[in-house]
């Protein structure tokens with residue numbers, strides 16, 4: 001078995017070095033700096049722990065990142081049979097930005113498939129600067145995508161108070177036993193199972209630490225229909241806690257044709273016309289015990 005794929009399955013994450021070439025890294029860094037400068041201070045105050053949470057659907061310039069050739073090679077290497085993109089965010093920690101709270105990002109815990117080896121959703125994280133614990137690199141709890149951990153009982157991710165850092169002494173911002181830092185070089189790709197518990201250290205440097213995280217569904221057609229219906233809602237920017245806003249939001253379907261063509265095979269087909277899977281970010285390990 002491919003070593004990266006094996007680590008993704010067993011530990012819940014892996015790192016593929018130097019996926020972005022210099023030109024693409026530079027283009028994406030410029031675009032991200034523009035997007036950040038257009039972001040209100042209110043947004044950054046509300047998302048102090050993350051630093052920012054800017055939906056990239058507002059920026060068609062991210063198409064070359066979503067569909068870059070090296071990422072497509074990674075899909076093949078990891079045997080992603082039907083990879084589809086649903087959403088992505090620019091998450092940027094300013095100088096002296098606080099730690100990100102511990103959380104996992106999976107929302108489909110009501111379906112038994114969530115307690116199996118099937119990987120329903122992964123993040124592709126591209127950090128735009130070199131990272132280490134001192135400037136806010138990622139940290140993970142290996143294996144927590146498949147095994148119960150006390151942090152699964154904590155408040156669901158992305159609550160407003162945790163995002164604002166109302167209580168900086170909340171243990172969810174701190175180090176926990178068995179955490180593993182994931183330092184990278186700019187242009188490396190971190191892949192993680194959406195179920196994996198993770199967070200990020202505080203940025204103690206005087207340089208902004210930016211990251212683009214892209215959500216893919218590796219084997220989309222294998223997923224239950226209600227899950228696919230929910231994924232379509234995420235793509236359409238409806239009912240997502242990290243993406244509040246009205247019905248008038250831009251989606252990738254609104255992007256210029258040239259941008260859509262670069263990622264046509266990764267865009268979602270129309271969702272099944274059924275009730276979408278419930279939005280539930282909290283695992284129920286009694287369901288796991290049945291599997």
Ligand SMILES: O=C(O)CCC(=O)C(=O)O
Nearest residue numbers: 091100105137138200213
């Ligand atoms: O800011 C980071 O390094 C991690 C972001 C994150 O946890 C997420 O996108 O779910």
